[in-house]
Each structure stands twice: as structure tokens, then as C-alpha cells.
Amino acid sequence: xxxxxxxxxxxxxxxxxxxxxxxPHAGSPALADAYAECERIARASSSSFTLAFRLLSHExxxxxAALYAYCRIVDDAADESRDPAAALAWWRAELARLREGTPxxxxxxxxxxxxxxxxxxxxxxxxILTGVEIDLTPRTYETFADLxxxxxxxxxxVGLAALPIFGCRDLxxxxxxxxxxxxxxxxxxxxDVAEDAERGRIYLPxxxxxxxxxxxxxxxxxxxxDAWRALVAFEVGRxxxxxxxxxxxxxxxxxxALVAAEGMRLVYQRLLARIAADPDAVFGPRVRVPVSxxxxxxxAAWVRTRGxxx
Numbered sequence: 001x002x003x004x005x006x007x008x009x010x011x012x013x014x015x016x017x018x019x020x021x022x023x024p025h026a027g028s029p030a031l032a033d034a035y036a037e038c039e040r041i042a043r044a045s046s047s048s049f050t051l052a053f054r055l056l057s058h059e060x061x062x063x064x065a066a067l068y069a070y071c072r073i074v075d076d077a078a079d080e081s082r083d084p085a086a087a088l089a090w091w092r093a094e095l096a097r098l099r100e101g102t103p104x105x106x107x108x109x110x111x112x113x114x115x116x117x118x119x120x121x122x123x124x125x126x127x128i129l130t131g132v133e134i135d136l137t138p139r140t141y142e143t144f145a146d147l148x149x150x151x152x153x154x155x156x157x158v159g160l161a162a163l164p165i166f167g168c169r170d171l172x173x174x175x176x177x178x179x180x181x182x183x184x185x186x187x188x189x190x191x192d193v194a195e196d197a198e199r200g201r202i203y204l205p206x207x208x209x210x211x212x213x214x215x216x217x218x219x220x221x222x223x224x225x226d227a228w229r230a231l232v233a234f235e236v237g238r239x240x241x242x243x244x245x246x247x248x249x250x251x252x253x254x255x256x257a258l259v260a261a262e263g264m265r266l267v268y269q270r271l272l273a274r275i276a277a278d279p280d281a282v283f284g285p286r287v288r289v290p291v292s293x294x295x296x297x298x299x300a301a302w303v304r305t306r307g308x309x310x
Contacts, residue, residue: 034110035062038069041107045072055259055302056166063114063165064260069107071128071158078132088133095125114165124161127153138200140216143207144238148182150203155188156181159261166258170251176258179249180265183242187272190235194222194283208234222283232279236272243269259305266297 042053042065053061077087097103098112099122115122131153141147159177189196189203196203197219209216212231214223246265250258270289274281281287289297 031109031113034106034113035066037106038062038065038110041065041069041072053260055263055298059117060165060167062110063118063120064162066107066110066114067120067158067161067165070111070125073105073107074129074132078135084136085133088129088136092126092129095122095129098122098125118164120161120164124157127157128161131155131157135201140202141205144205147203147205151182151185152178155185162261166254166261168251168254168257170254172249172251173254173258176246176249176251176254176261179242180246180261183239183246184264184268186235186239186242187268187275190232190239190275191271191282191287193219195286204231204235224280224283229279232275232282236276239272240269243272255305259301262305263298263301266301267294270297 039062045068053064056064074088074091077091078084081087094103094105094108098108098115101112103109103112111125114120115125131150134150134153141150156178159181160174163173163177193204202216202219204219206216208231209219212227212234214225214227214231218225218228243265250262267289270293271287274287274289
């Protein structure tokens with residue numbers, strides 16, 4: 001997972017973690033600084049997300065940056081801290097302070113403001129943290145049903161939290177967010193399969209490995225063979241099914257609100273297509289979509305969400 005410089009020291013807890021007397025009010029320098037930190041984290045982490053952010057209004061872009069920064073920083077707390085369990089326990093306590101209106105970390109300060117302004121259900125923030133905690137213990141997934149539960153926490157819950165920030169009003173958009181979140185996470189799993197294996201994390205379901213005769217130790221040693229390519233083709237097909245499900249779940253009255261999410265869908269579908277075309281590439285440098293193609297995806301999303309095309 002990508003490491004991002006942040007205000008967290010290696011322990012995962014801010015140097016000044018004492019409770020604040022109250023949340024900064026809108027327009028205050030402290031709140032502006034908190035949002036600026038979130039935007040910095042987003043810019044440093046993902047050009048895909050920052051391009052998608054540009055399709056939103058300033059206020060929605062700020063709020064989405066706060067949500068993204070939260071996801072990024074708790075993920076990094078799990079991967080980069082000396083004591084990941086303690087770091088995530090601190091963030092669980094910080095979520096409680098966020099609900100009470102007394103957050104202390106800059107990212108939580110901005111996120112608290114976004115939650116208040118856009119009525120973001122905080123249960124999804126907790127579910128995201130639970131997903132990160134799952135990764136503290138190296139494990140494998142026996143079935144796709146097992147993996148899907150993990151994907152819900154680390155990806156679908158993010159999309160569900162983002163819906164009110166996007167301005168979605170139709171309850172059917174929940175199905176869109178869940179399907180797209182799972183599709184994005186499955187794409188990430190294929191892209192990062194070698195890196196994750198080195199960390200002791202194998203996300204590809206064991207039932208799939210057995211089906212195609214590809215062993216876990218083959219993954220660790222980067223075996224490139226017909227079994228591997230058949231396995232990837234199967235996983236790509238499943239993932240494309242979730243992208244189709246997301247696309248077919250778009251409610252007409254939320255189409256424009258989902259412009260940023262649709263931009264991400266188009267970018268990640270291109271990423272998946274690159275993996276499908278060359279399954280062995282995931283054992284080399286990280287497979288990426290060029291910035292120029294990402295920009296085209298953003299433009300296509302803007303046009304499609306206004307013209308009704310899918």
C-alpha cells in the first residue's frame with residue numbers, strides 16, 4: 001500500500017493528542033488548515049482521485065478530500081506504525097471524539113465538518129476502520145463470499161459514506177456504491193497481488209487458486225504460467241460483472257451527482273483492461289493508467305452524466 005507522509009508519527013498517534021475544547025467553526029483558520037492537510041494527502045496519494053475531485057464543487061471537493069485522507073491515514077497507520085493495533089485503537093477513539101464534536105487530528109477536524117455539513121453516516125467511518133483492522137492479521141480468504149465481506153468494509157463503505165457528499169438522493173444509489181466499491185477493490189487486489197503477498201496477505205480466494213491449479217507459493221515466487229493467466233482471466237471477469245452492476249444501478253436523478261464516481265469507474269476499468277491484456281505485468285512495476293488517459297476518463301464521465309450515456 002502507498003505510504004503517505006502525514007502528521008502521524010510512527011506510533012500512529014499525533015504528537016499533540018489532547019482533546020480540543022471544541023470543533024473549529026466554519027471559516028476558522030484551524031478548519032481551513034485541516035482541509036488543506038486533507039487536500040495535501042489526497043494530492044500526494046492518488047492522481048486518479050484528484051482528477052475526479054475536480055469534477056465537484058469546491059465544498060464537495062473539500063469534503064471528499066477529508067474522507068479520502070481519513071481512509072489513507074488509517075491505512076498508513078496500519079502499515080507504517082510500530083504498533084498498528086494501538087494506532088488504530090487511537091483512531092477508533094478519535095471517531096468517538098468526532099461524534100462528540102471534539103476531534104483532535106487535523107484530518108478528523110475536517111472530516112467532522114464534512115460529516116456535519118453533508119449528513120454523512122458515521123457508521124461507515126467505523127466500518128472502514130474495521131476493514132483496516134482486519135488486515136492487521138495476515139490471512140487468506142477461503143471463498144469469494146469471505147473476500148466480499150472484506151471488500152465491503154474497505155471499499156464499499158467508502159462509497160456509501162461518499163454518497164451524501166456527492167449529493168445523491170435516490171436510495172438505489174446504495175447499490176451503485178456497493179457494487180462499484182467492490183469492483184474497485186477487486187481491481188486493486190489484482191494490481192497489488194505481488195506486493196500484498198510479500199506482506200503475507202493473499203486476497204485471491206483459495207477456492208479460485210485450487211480451481212485453476214495455482215498455488216500460494218507460486219504467487220510468492222511470481223510463477224507466470226497458463227494457470228496464472230486463466231486465474232486472472234476468471235478474476236477479471238468477476239470484477240467486470242461488478243462494474244456492470246454498478247453501471248446498471250445508476251438512478252436517473254443521481255446521474256449528475258455521481259460524476260466523480262463515474263470518472264473513477266472509467267479509470268479503474270482501463271486499469272483492469274491493462275491487467276487483462278497482460279496478467280504477468282502485475283509481477284513487475286505497478287500497472288498504471290497514464291494521466292492523459294485519466295483526464296480523458298474524467299471528461300467522458302462529465303459528458304456521460306449530462307447526456308445520459310452509459
